[in-house]
Amino acid sequence: MALSLCCAVALGPRCLLSIPPLPDYTERGSIMLGMVNPIRATSTKPVILFSKHPDPRPCVIFRNDLYKSILALLFAVKEVNESPYLLPNITLGFQMYDSCFSEPLSLQATFQMTSGGGNYAPNYNCEPQPIPPAVIGDISSSSLAIARVLGLWRLPQVSYIATVPSLSNKLEFPSFLRTSVSIESQPRSLIEMCKKFGWTWIGIFISSIDYFQPSATALTREATKNGICIAFFETVTYVLSKEKIPVMIENVRRSTANVIILYCSPAEVYMIFTEVLQQNLIGKMWIGIESWFTTPIFLQKQLWNILNGTIGMAKSRKILPNFSNFLQSLRPSTHSRMFSIQQFWEQLFNCRWAVDGANISLSSGVGRDSPACTGLEKLVTDDLTEFNDPTSQNTYMAHNALYTIAHAIHNLLSCKPGQGPFAGNSCADKHDVKPWQLLYYLKRVWFLNTAGEEVSFDANGDIHGYFDILNWRLKDNRGQYEKVGTVSNFSNTGPELFINDSAIFWAGGPGKVPLSVCSHDCPPGYRKAPQRGQPVCCFDCVPCPDGMISNQTNSTTCFMCPEDQWSNNDRTKCIPKVIEFLSYGEPLGLVMASFSIIFSVTTMMVLCVFVKFRDTTVVKANNRNLSYLLLLSLTFCFLCSLAFIGCPSRLTCTIRQALFGVTFSLCISCILAKTIIVVIAFKATKPGSNLRVWVGSRTALLVVLISTCVQVFIILVWLIRFPPFLEPDYHLLIGIILLGCNEGSVVMFYCTIGYLGFLATISFVVAFLARNLPDSFNEAKYITFSMLTFLSVWTSFIPAYLSTKGKYVVAVEIFAILVSSFGLLCFIFGPKCYIILLKPSMNTRDYLRAKT
Structure with a gap:
């Protein structure tokens, strides 16, 4: 009675903002999770004149490239609920919202979940259902807004797609974790790869978008720290670069740097490659990043000769066991209330749904003469196509996100009284779990996922995750990605790079690694002498003086031999001095x-x-x-x-x-x-002499x-x-x-x-x-x-x-x-x-x- 009165007072009509509630897709379970995921997007941002009540933001453009990650969440929930070992006798449910790539809608969905319904008063819940113990989502910009709100009550948020570096700041975002790798890790990984192949003279194209600027700073910092010099640094602006791009590409042609890192958006990269094709620039090695390397740019056949042998990085693309079987058994009828399931089906099978006897397309890109959708179409897929699907990386991260929450809840419920981590060795109340208690377990979660990979978080809430190093190549007149290595275990000492050199296809031929240096290596016996006014990677090779040696390639100094030794003729090692004295043998x-x-x-x-x-x-x-x-x-x-x-x-x-x-x-x-x-x-x-x-x-x-x-x-x-x-x-x-x-x-x-x-x-x-x-x-x-x-x-x-x-x-x-x-x-x-x-x-x- 007291609680009802409190809610009536706190949530009276005069105390609430009148915003229509967002639609949701809910599947019930013993424990309900919150999900805020980007499914659709708006074509244009409406202009609000405030002369009338603002219209809802239209979300009409279906994003097929991210939809598989939503399906991976459904698949993960199904696996957990069917597992006899993980959360036995407990079912997971969820309440899912479409964020529409919008920060306001993401925040509204967050308030709606944490308030228990359509009354937006965070931390007040007068509905029968409890507040979700954790939230999954969203993209980087929306996650910043959600994390600020959820961080007030230490309510855990796990994102599988947000990569902005600032989310690693635990003072500002104490309850945020992610199963995707921060984009700040990419610069370190790229520089490690350059070191691996001896590329010390590189060029960089960087986008002017704010999202890429921290990475630009990190990239130049890591390059300087590791002795890699930047031959040119070009800032690409999509609007203003139509006149500048030809000049930039001409500068690339004249530069002796043969390796160029493209830290840009897909649209900017496409613009760059179009100009490269027009100027017929060949012999350069283009390095891709996660934001564009697995996008439809590689579907443009006219660019294949330029892109053949390109190396890039992408989030880990492990194959989820049985996920292809789940997709093949998927039917719209079993998830009729699922967001955009019909649009997904139309684009997947190029068909149109029959509405009142007429074939009406619910999404763009479907032909007028396309057959009607029956809902019984069977998705033909296998593990190989799943791996080469660019969307598989987000699928894998989404799967990991749900499993981290499931394992954290499992560990919390498995706590034995008197052996808990909280005050007095107590455990959490299984019927009234506090968000900060689940956050404690989330930060310390460790398990092997179904792909056999370790999953855990570091002190910043970032996954001890991986980047896959992919090599794009033409094979049998079709392009495909080949995984040639990984970057893992990001720490203060740097990432660990694993590359199978023999598996890489180089454009110049087997084993012909492109050379990108300002000056060729100085052999042992020489030292590097910097060229005046040039970066440190540009140097002359100067022989070591008598009595000094260098026994390594590209040595910066020559080392003095011990007193009893002297340098050999090649100045590569110290040999005992000749002991000289005047001997009988000479x-x-x-x-x-x-x-x-x-x-x-x-x-x-x-x-x-x-x-x-x-x-x-x-x-x-x-x-x-x-x-x-x-x-x-x-x-x-x-x-x-x-x-x-x-x-x-x-x-x-x-x-x-x-x-x-x-x-x-x-x-x-x-x-x-x-x-x-x-x-x-x-x-x-003489007579009389006394000398006798x-x-x-x-x-x-x-x-x-x-x-x-x-x-x-x-x-x-x-x-x-x-x-x-x-x-x-x-x-x-x-x-x-x-x-x-x-x-x-x-x-x-x-x-x-x-x-x-x-x-x-x-x-x-x-x-x-x-x-x-x-x-x-x-x-x-x-x-x-x-x-x-x-x-x-x-x-x-x-x-x-x-x-x-x-x-x-x-x-x-x-x-x-x-x-x-x-x-x-x-x-x-x-x-x-x-x-x-x-x-x-x-x-x-x-x-x-x-x-x-």
Whole structure:
């Protein structure tokens, strides 16, 4: 009584808008669903002057292309009601309205369903039937209006045809879901397909219609994000493009882009292809989108040569099992109140209904001489024709829409007390289900449909659905669509693309994928260098520099090889660097090692000669012991050069300069001692000289010991404070690791060389001053020449040492050691050996006295 009073007050005549109710088609069931579907359209929008009560909007144009989706809803309801597993003992019914492609009529139908009858007061229902728990429908523009109203009470709406991206906004449309894929997914899918086939240089024709503008933005954004450049971007306006289209197509002809995406309406696409045909433009690959790729454009035979091999996207076109049987058993008499069933029948069988004995057509396009419709005609169809029917995609989505609601209701009714998802683990009241409770289950629904495909929604209410990639081809003088792939699992990481390349028919021939790039790929070993003022897809291929590689096609950078590696000739991989040092195996090292051994053996032979003839006058007159020591030190000087040859190690790096410095200091000290002894001996012969006490081996030993110890001290400081160490040099020579010794301290190295120069200079000065002493066996002149040679060699060594690189630095030092040592051997001991071996008559005391 209270409820009736409330309804009487709330819905009094003065509180209602006087709008005649819309006709509906209702089939009763335990649970009644609402359906708002586009079936017919109006030819023109009436002009309302408000001088009289506005007439109802005329809906007279039958849309046969969408009617099969209405039949798919009937088929799905029939399947659910006959299923022993889904909603057992419960029947689904529905209340269907024709939206007439009109937002006002869609809203009126929504109010009529949610108010329980002809009184339009949403959320008030005084009729016996309950408010539908969910609504199926409508197209994008109408769904926006319906979703705003139903979202107020969180009443679920499931659309199978709305694709506008804004409906994914759950803050604005919290109760909207859809089994069709949002058009915003198409740009990402198209770009993925371009990436798949290597099309990085594409053209775009975009419609100026507001419906396509968000997709235009998304398409350019996705292209930029994925490194695909747009060669041209043309906006197509149907009214103004008759003059512009020829210019646009001419631009396409001149462009190097061979792949063009047509993001337009069917009418605009037809206008574009008409001009393409007129200009005889061939060799371009046209990419279609869902809005036109499955439209009657492909029925125009004059366009078949242009469209042959075209690839496009469409909503998933799975075959519904037994749907063809349902269509074959369909009779108008069983659904006599169904919207436009007679018009559907007329267009399907090209017949006319008999009304009062006369054949009267209820729809346009039926010939006057067409036979009468009997209602017993049988639809001849099979799964193949169903799949190639462009309307099958909407059929499949409509079927999924009803099944999602059925599964959500089934899950809601299957809830066990204490295990529910609501407060206190409660379940919904099965006799008073709230819309938001069903919405909870709808958002989480998951099932395998009758085609074997998963159906579920993401957080935005969009189906985890699929696009089919279709290839249109001519076969046996008839056109048909072939499914060659799918795009699925749209997420933040992007769509997953599956394409069977071998199944695609290309206009250029089997396997001849069209090429659409601004610049050809850069092979490994090269990098891409952008062209000034051009998009990133236009570039030059620049070879990688030495020491850098690129091992991938179209690499943007070259990568530096590790320190111990170098690039190969193709700059495609890093190979180990050649380790270089002065080795015994190469000619230079072999020659120097040979000379070192030969000279050391020669020196030992000279020593043997001196030992053998030790009692002769020449040997005794030139300080025999110093000569022995000098020859031994020269031998070690020659041999120490071997420490500089071969693979350096920590030990050789430490000792080689020390050996060189000590042996040469000993050698020069012996020569200095010889020179000093000669001068002292001459001065001591004068009467009353006090130098006689200095003539003897003690003086020589003292000079040698002091001179050598100074060098030993310098070297010890060097080895303790700044020890040499093994150091590979990766950068001195290209592609080579120079394995050498770091001297530790350049200052200490030159101190060692400088001290040798200091000793040699003193020896040279003293010998030079004593060169004319009247002594037949005076060797001061020979020492002068030897010291002059020594100083010349080591003076030349310094600039040569500083100007050479790599192993030749070591070679220069070895050369200086060998030449300076050989000079000492030749100038000091050459004349003596000549006398001892070849002129023994001169090697006598008598000859010396006679000469004196």
